[in-house]
Amino acid sequence: MLTPEGADDAEIIVRPGAHGGWQVEVPTVGGLCITVVKSEQEALACARALRPRADVRILPAAESADSLHSDLRRD
Numbered sequence: 001m002l003t004p005e006g007a008d009d010a011e012i013i014v015r016p017g018a019h020g021g022w023q024v025e026v027p028t029v030g031g032l033c034i035t036v037v038k039s040e041q042e043a044l045a046c047a048r049a050l051r052p053r054a055d056v057r058i059l060p061a062a063e064s065a066d067s068l069h070s071d072l073r074r075d
Helices: 040-050
Strands: 011-016 022-028 029-036 055-060
Touching: 011 040, 022 040, 029 040, 040 055
Parallel strands: 011 055
Antiparallel strands: 011 022, 022 029
C-alpha cells in the first residue's frame, strides 16, 4: 500500500514533526506507528533500531492547504 508521499510498507518515513522535533513513521498491520524524537539524528537511529533492513525516506514536513502557495492552490 502506498502512502500519500509514495512510500510503501517496506519504508520508514522520517520528517519534521508538526509541533517540533522529528517523527518516525513506521507502517504496521493496522496502520501507522509514529514516534517523536528531538533531532533528525535520533529519528534516523530510531528508524534503524525499529527496522534495520527497511528503507528510510527523509521527507519535508507534511503538507497542508495552509502550506501551499496561493498560486498552486485550486479553489
